[in-house]
Amino acid sequence: MKRIVAHNKKVEIIEDQMPTLDGKPSYVLIKTMYSAISPGTELSLLAASENKQFHLGYSAMGEVVECGSDITDVKKGDLVACYGAPYVHHDEYLLVPKTLYAKVPDSVDPKEAALCGLGAIAIHALRIANLQFGETAVIVGLGVLGQLIAKIANAAAYNVIAYDLSKSRVDMLKEEKITSFSSVEDMEEAIHLETNGQGADAVLLCTGGKRSPLTHECLKWIRTKGKAVIVGDIEPDFPRDLMFAKEAELRISRAGGPGRYDKVYEKEAIDYPYEYVRWTEGRNVYEYIRLLKEKRVDVRPFIKDIVDFEEAPLEFEKLFEKESATLTKLIRYQ
Incomplete structure (x- = not known):
C-alpha cells in the first residue's frame, strides 16, 4: 500500500507493507476514503523531519474491509471515522483499534466525518x-x-x-x-x-x-x-x-481526550469504564459524529478543498511555503 510521509523537509509517497489483523481481534482494517490535513501539527512535523521520517495524518474515515473476531459494533462494508496516530495516518489502509473509531451513519457526509480527529480535539478542549x-x-x-x-x-x-x-x-x-x-x-x-x-x-x-x-x-x-x-x-x-x-x-487540553497516548486504551483496545471515565477520546469521536448527524454544527466550509492522494505532496509544499492560506484540506483516496 501507499502512505504519505515527511522526510528531509519534503513530503513523499512511499510503498509500505499492508497491515493485517493477525493477532489483533479488537481491530478493524479500513480502506481509507478521505483523510484530513491538520496544518498546525503536520507542518511542525515536516519542519522537524531533517534526516528523519515521520508518518503524517491522524484523522480519517473509510470503509471497513475486515473485522477482528472481537468486533461486534461494525461489519464489513460499514463506514467508520477514526482518529489517532500511529493507527491513523494518510495511508491507503488503516488498522484501527475499536476504541478509536465510530460508525458513520448514512445521513452523514463522509467528507465531514473525516474531520473527526479535529472534532474530538475541539470537544475535549471545551470539556x-x-x-x-x-x-x-x-x-x-x-x-x-x-x-x-x-x-x-x-x-x-x-x-x-x-x-x-x-x-x-x-x-x-x-x-x-x-x-x-x-x-x-x-x-x-x-x-x-x-x-x-x-x-x-x-x-x-x-x-x-x-x-x-x-x-x-x-x-x-x-x-x-x-x-x-x-x-x-x-x-x-x-x-x-x-x-x-x-x-x-x-x-x-491534550489531544482528543482520556486514552490518548495510553497503550492499554489504544494499542490493547481496552476501554475505560463508562461510569468512571465518561468521555474518552473514542467517545468524543462518537459525539462529533452525533453533532454532524443532528446538523448541530456546519463543517462544510472546511471541506471545500479536496485533493487526490497522488497530488497531496504538492499541496503540503504549498502549505509549508505559505502559498496557501486554507484552514485544512481533505485527501481523497481512489
Missing part, C-alpha cells in the same frame, strides 16, 4: 474548560480547530466571543452569527459589555507560535477565578502577578 450553561467562552485563534471549538460551543449555547487577526477567518463565523472580531479592542469591548464588566469565564488559546503575548493578555479578559485553556502550541508563560490577582486557573 477541559468545564463551562456551564450560559457562561462566556472567548476563542482566540480561528484556524480549523478554533473554528470548530467556536461552532461547538455555540451549539452548546455558551456565550461565544471569537478573535483572530484574519478578517476572512472572522467572517466565516459571522456568517453563523457567532460574535467574532479581528480587532482586540473590539473584542475587549464585547467581553466587557456581555459580561457586565465581570470578564469571560474561560479563554481558549488556539493559536501557535510557542511564546505569545496572548498568554499575558488573556488574563485581563477573564473574570476572577476564570480559566485560561491552552489548546494550541503555546508555552504556558503566564505572569504570576496577574494570575494571583485573578486566582486564575491554567488548564492544558
